Amino acid sequence: MTSTITIAPHSAHPLTVARLGYGTMRLTGPDIWGEPANRSEALQILREAVDAGVSFLDTADYYGEDVTNRLVREALHPYPAELVICTKVGATRRPDKSWVPYNRPEQLRASIDNNLRILGQEQIQLVHLRLMGAGPVPLDEQLGAMFELQREGKVLHVGLSNVTRAELEAGLQQGPIATVENMYGHAQRTTLAHAHGTNPGGAEVLDLCEQHGIPLIPFFSLLHALPQADTRVAEVARRHGVTEAQLNIAWLLHKSPWLLPIPGTSQLAHLRENLAAATIRLSAEEMAYLE
Template sequence: MTITIAQNSAHPLTVSRLGYGTMRLPGPEVWGEPANRAEALQILRTAVESGVNFLDTADYYGEDVTNRLIAEALHPYPADLVICTKVGATRRPDKSWVPFNTPANLRASIENNLRTLRQEQIQLVHLRLIGHGGVPFEEQLGAMFDLQREGKILHVGLSNVSRAELEAGLQMGSIATVENMYGHGQRTTLHLPHGANHGGEEVLDLCEQYGIPLIPYFSLVNSLPKADSKIADIARQHHATEAQINIAWLLHKSPWLLPIPGTSQLAHLRENLRAADIQLSAEDLTHLA
């Protein structure tokens, strides 16, 4: 199973429909070095050796931890490997997440990602919205398109966007991908004290209409308010884990979904990758609807 990013551009990127998100590799609260550095490096190598060629990262994971791990484990990179990073946020010493989204901030983040990933151009960058911080959305996205025209970015995507923001972005230029919260138990926008985590269901039909891959994040978070046991029912029938069925459900839900389940354990990585082999029946999907 593959999916093509920016299919109508001069530089489309075709990747496997099961990627890997690196957010769980750093220490507690996505901060500091991994508890087991050797295992973290092996997870990255095993993922790529197993056919994963889409990695999701950010320079504010760690800080800079996941980017440095990717470069250490995989550079020089395989020709078909797509590394997607995010800008628009940074971390404070208290481990809080804050906007870093002025045009100068975004440029500094891109330069830092280029340095830590050891790249001359980043193939895909998501503008992550975590509260506008006084900077209009159009100004942020305009700065991203400026960096794209300079050749520092190949493709521009959006992360944690509302339907209205995606519609506005599409009027400004080509949006290659969208990364929103999405999983079987958390499909709509989740309002938290620090702001909204926009759900995939809010934008999935637009992504399908425009041929834009939707990349679900937090798809396996168990602490979110999942109100039913449907995943557990299907997991028992398939002798699979609930995480595997959640991934399989995403893969069956729409051909425009590109799941990126993350883990800090090699055994769980291998388990997650096997989810691509699970075939859900029409009855399964009806039960999970």
């Protein structure tokens, strides 16, 4: 496993994890809904990831719904002491599989309680407040509810997900932001507009995260790298005898010591490939070329 990174290093309860985590979202059925196609493989992926040294898992109760949380508990409970389970709140799913805000203070509290119950925990070590665009609930009201849950001891650290630079700056004025989770990969560094809104890119907040010692957790890094082939990525990947997906993970690990990639997959073979990417060493010249 690769080097480590510390979440909330200046707090009373810092969390040190390996710099290559695992995102559970792809363990669900089609459209991030329902049970996995191969439940036994999903459980094996979780166990093998942790056995290989992965100490950071990303999940959410709206994956499935509750599917990934139940899989995590079944595969890994009682949890290893070094394992950090990060979940997200702020959204929910409708029966038509659409994603909608679920971010009023009472809804955020209900989500936290649900995550605690399904995961079998007394405290969630890290929770990302997932922003769902402009809406009737102001950011300060959402974050205020999260910090209240932190004071109650239900949450150890609070992070933000899907945030613009202005939103991160506003959040930092309100309280300690432990982590940021934004879309980021070699082929997807800027804000992405789509039918359901926008996903702010990691590039616009990375320097701010570095300045404040906040790990940036890239999501969808592989999903958006693969369809948008970059001849430079392909060339460097061939030179190292690895896949373009592996090269993308290596690029993230080299780009900044404050990046904590969480590539997800529903296939054990791909998990092993992703973990192997942590051993790829890129030269300064290769990184400059990839830029």
